[in-house]
Amino acid sequence: MKLRRRLGIEWAGVAILSSLVVALLIHWNSLSRVDHLLYDQLSGLERPEASSExxxxxxxxxxxxxxxxxxxxxxxxxxxxxxxxxxxxxxxxxxxxxxxxxxxxxxxxxxxxxxxxxxxxxxxxxxxxxxxxxxxxxxxxxxxxxxxxxxxxxxxxxxxxxxxxxxxxxxxxxxxxxxxxxxxxxxxxxxxxxxxxxxxxxxxxxxxxxxxxxxxxxxxxxxxxxxxxxxxxxxxxxxxxxxxxxxxxxxxxxxxxxxxxxxxxxxxxxxxxxxxxxxxxxxxDFVAPLAFWQQLALSLAPLWILLAGFWRWRPRSTIFISIGLIAMVLGATALLLAFRLWFAPGAALVGLALVYPVWGWRRLQATSDFMDEELENFRASKVDIPVVARPAGPVDVVTGQAEELTHAISHMRDLRRFISDALSNLPDPMFITDLEGRVKFVNKLAQIGFEPAGKDQELALDDMLARFVTSGDLPEVREYLAMDRQSQELDYVEFTSLNDEVFAMRRAQILSDDGDLRGHIHYLADITQVANAAEEREEVLQLLSHDMRAPQAAILALLDSTAPSDSARRIEEHARRTLALADNFVGLARIKSSEFAGEDILLSDLVVEASDSLWPLAEARKIKCRVEDKSDGAFIVGEPSSLHRSFVNLIDNAIKYSPDKGAINIGLRRIDLDKQPFVSIEISDQGPGVSPDMIGQLFERFASDDSQAQGQVKGSGLGLSFVAAVIERHGGSVRAENLRNGGARFTVLLPVAPDIAE
Known part of the structure; x- marks a missing residue:
């Protein structure tokens, strides 16, 4: 494109210059002697008879x-x-x-x-x-x-x-x-x-x-x-x-x-x-000279024919066409003279004689400059592959450029073969399509059912997909390929192949050096083992969330029907701790493996509901939970279940570390950070606070300090880790700090829903 643009500018310059020269020659009658000579010769071809009178x-x-x-x-x-x-x-x-x-x-x-x-x-x-x-x-x-x-x-x-x-x-x-x-x-x-x-x-x-x-x-x-x-x-x-x-x-x-x-x-x-x-x-039968505009039009016509031909004809053809145009001008002059019209051809002939060498010079210069620049870029960006460079001998500039270009093309052929071999031997199937969806390259592992070599060049994208994807997954794959988006790190679609293998298909753009889209690379990664591992992981989560929780729930139900005793209290304590551990572990695992699915939530109602769910635990120790709402009815975009459990964990944590007959203060208010609206939720207790050794790693997995806990159930070390994961998933943040007058305070920041914020 750069050379085409340069040649276009050069062509326009040559066209304007030559046309101007022809117009000035006609205006000034600068070639009158040439025109007179031609007129004298042509007028002698047919002379009138002398009158006998x-x-x-x-x-x-x-x-x-x-x-x-x-x-x-x-x-x-x-x-x-x-x-x-x-x-x-x-x-x-x-x-x-x-x-x-x-x-x-x-x-x-x-x-x-x-x-x-x-x-x-x-x-x-x-x-x-x-x-x-x-x-x-x-x-x-x-x-x-x-x-x-x-x-x-x-x-x-x-x-x-x-x-x-x-x-x-x-x-x-x-x-x-x-x-x-x-x-x-x-x-x-x-x-x-x-x-x-x-x-x-x-x-x-x-x-x-x-x-x-x-x-x-x-x-x-x-x-x-x-x-x-x-x-x-x-x-x-x-x-x-x-x-x-x-x-x-x-x-x-x-x-x-x-x-x-x-x-x-x-x-x-x-x-x-x-x-x-x-x-x-x-x-x-006087001969009438053509008017200036007629003379100009006829003189510029062959010139512009030749100028237009420079874009279509080979140089070898152009020289013969130029000679033909000169003959055409002379023939047109003789023909018009036979009709008693005089077209002075000198300016047209000079225009043809001028434009050919000038255009040849400017085209050669533009091509030489372009080759210099492109060869310099090639030398700067040449991929280091094992190819042999042949030295060039002493020649003129253009010949030297041509030889260097020949070596560059040879290098590119070697590079193309190198890339073709590398792609063909990739450990996973891959194929390349152009902008019309035609398959242009297929590596060895993607050549399923191909008969003659090279037949893959005739395939369409749909034909290629039909060789891999099951009919049930085909609509989802086509929807993914129809999306107009930039290829990202996690941009892929999973499908099951006809051989019951699981693949992750990723599409990447092929861009030119100027950034223009040329096609797409489709890479099929075999994730059958990963998919099997994910299935086994889900089974383990089901085991933890159902099969392990059921016996603990049964133990708690039996303890409620028996007389209270120290042994029963201890059994209940361990059963509840096992339930909390299972719930937090399953919650953490599912958060990391599932996509975010948020909805508009009135945050004050969710916090009040979490506080109310822990009322029996707080009432047993005469602890008061007070909620002060100054959020002006702020909504957020969130997942109700995980957010509810997060606030339950924080309030439960405050109850666990508060003294009997203590108080827990929960405050909600709207704030602006960097001109963005947030809801701040502060949960404060009157306990001994967080150990200085633990405050830096409080939200890490299995980080727990139960030495100062006052409740029956000790911590599992996953509750605050779950809270941190949920808040981060919602685009917010959570931090803990000790109050100056004793106690700890947990502050959660969540962004206000965009449509509500507006």
């Missing part, structure tokens, strides 16, 4: 060679638009900035040529930082171009932290009290082609400038033609009909090439990037 007109190296250094005069672009007018395209996106003024004549030529192309869209751009503390300034095309264009849009690119363009912002959010939002140039083109309706992706945006992951077609998969070929009239107008034309720089020297997530690692022209964006808008 899109035609890229590129300012390429051939155009630069023919028309000269960039930028060109705007009359050159005017000539291009005159050529495009004849082709009647669906729409034109002119990805060349026109926010700076040029030659007025050429600007006008360009504006006029643009006006004859109704589906023309122009780009705007932003200057960072802006003037007068603004975050940015918006640079639109010159008004003369803006007026003839069907619309303008931004062409800003969104770069990830590794400088790669994977996302696109369909809108650029303005600032101020009334911010103006600028849709992307391709969003404006899409709306023109769809009668002014925004794209579905744009309508789903929570915020205007939320970037979207784009799917990418293969490089150079869009149809492209040189700017110079169009400007020179080398392309027939019919080739441009119903096309969506994207005009932009494609020459490597113009600086409009950017890294994109393609497997070949190359860059892509800005105008081709816009072609991919337009295709994504038309197909509406």
């Amino acid at each position: 899109v035609l890229i007109i590129g300012v390429d190296e051939d155009s630069l060679a023919q028309f000269g250094k960039w930028p060109w005069s705007r009359d050159r672009h005017a000539e291009l638009f005159r050529r495009l007018e004849a082709g009647n395209p669906k729409a034109i996106a002119f990805d060349i900035i026109l926010s700076e003024r040029g030659d007025p004549k050429n600007d006008q030529l360009l504006s006029d040529a643009m006006a004859r192309n109704p589906g023309l869209f122009l780009p705007l751009h932003f200057v960072f930082p802006g003037r007068d503390g603004a975050a940015f300034d918006v640079k639109e095309p010159l008004p003369q171009f803006r007026q003839v264009a069907a619309g303008v849009g931004h062409v800003n690119l969104v770069f990830d932290d590794d400088g790669v363009v994977r996302r696109a912002a369909l809108c650029f959010a303005g600032e101020g009290e009334r911010p103006q939002n600028w849709p992307h140039l391709m969003e404006q083109l899409y709306r023109h082609l769809r009668d002014g309706r925004p794209s579905p992706a744009f309508q789903r945006l929570d915020r205007c400038d939320d970037p979207l992951l784009m799917p990418w077609s293969e490089r150079n998969s869009f149809a492209a033609i040189s700017y110079s070929s169009i400007a020179n009239g080398e392309v027939p107008p019919a080739f441009l009909e119903d096309k969506v034309l994207l005009i932009g720089a494609t020459a490597s020297g113009l600086g409009d090439r950017h890294n994109v997530p393609l497997n070949d690692g190359g860059s892509m022209d800005g105008v081709e990037i816009m072609a991919n964006l337009l295709g994504a808008l038309e197909r509406d």
Whole structure:
């Protein structure tokens, strides 16, 4: 349990730590480069086809060679638009900035040529930082171009932290009290082609400038033609009909090439990037990143599967399951990507890679500490039995602990065999049961009627009892076993076996080192000889109490019918002494052999009754017995017969030692000792008192001093011993003392009955 508790704490710590690490990695996007790499590889498994409607007109190296250094005069672009007018395209996106003024004549030529192309869209751009503390300034095309264009849009690119363009912002959010939002140039083109309706992706945006992951077609998969070929009239107008034309720089020297997530690692022209964006808008197949809580849930799921498996799987299985979970994470990422959902797996993979070695370290440390502690306890509590200890050679710590544990287990096997042999050869029958009452061990003397070896392991407790106990004693034995009590020294039950042997059955608890109940040991002591001796003892007591008393009673009856004489008086004296001796001896014997059976007794009535029973003896010598009751009607729990005889003995003793015409005072009163209520009974006489030599042994057996007795019957030496035994049996005490003015006083203390005391 201690190791399990320690491992539970360690497991909880590892689980909380690893979950927190995964959550922080997701929150801080710390593994973005790993996630980008995985996204680039997985997105390349299935790439969309390029739209056949899109035609890229590129300012390429051939155009630069023919028309000269960039930028060109705007009359050159005017000539291009005159050529495009004849082709009647669906729409034109002119990805060349026109926010700076040029030659007025050429600007006008360009504006006029643009006006004859109704589906023309122009780009705007932003200057960072802006003037007068603004975050940015918006640079639109010159008004003369803006007026003839069907619309303008931004062409800003969104770069990830590794400088790669994977996302696109369909809108650029303005600032101020009334911010103006600028849709992307391709969003404006899409709306023109769809009668002014925004794209579905744009309508789903929570915020205007939320970037979207784009799917990418293969490089150079869009149809492209040189700017110079169009400007020179080398392309027939019919080739441009119903096309969506994207005009932009494609020459490597113009600086409009950017890294994109393609497997070949190359860059892509800005105008081709816009072609991919337009295709994504038309197909509406943008990849949506999962929300934070979804990302967290999917990242923690494999981690907690592995954490739960640590309690069930063997280490050999766990490593393969860990690899399987890594493959499952990658497979789930690819599957979700096929449904256009992006689950960044980096945090989940790091969590799996982290939790396995950390848990292995903490489990090994906890196990090592536990083995150290348990081996130390084992060495401290090892039972000294004749077994051989094998020395261990020099090894590392954990291996040394494992070897020492192996030796400890071997020692325990030897100890178990030693205990098994010792129990099997006990001189009395015994068996062991578990908490369900199944018999788990039986020694040789208890194997009555067993056939095959080991069959005792299948027995139930009732089956075991049926092999020993007679049907008459079986209910009493079962009642004893059903009692929920701690095993005590005198806690046993007697029964007669099927072979007419008498056994004392004692049950003892089997406790673990932590004090938990594990089962019971049932020990059967053969007390046949003791039972026979007790039976003979009872016969002797019967002889003393009946057969020996009867002749003495007959002698006394005959003496009452004859004339008084000195011989008769002596015979009567000895007969009465014999009767008293027999009564006291039998009383002492039965007190020690019987269980206490008390009842509520009004003590004052019992004392008065004892005094009255001795009235003839006191009257014969003119002795007065006075009873003074101040006990407030106190009750005690006692046995009336033995208590009555005890007070008769004390009062008789006082009469015997009192002078003729003397007085005996009997006083009852309630007192408190240590906050417990008692009844005190004092019996005082006017005799010579107790001899100083006898006062210390007055209540011992056969202790008597009859030299000063005044009555006819001498003491037997058992009367006060009987009194002491009875009072002690009732939880009280008795003492004797000599009075200062002569005489003796006996004081008895008895506890008040509990319910009466309350």
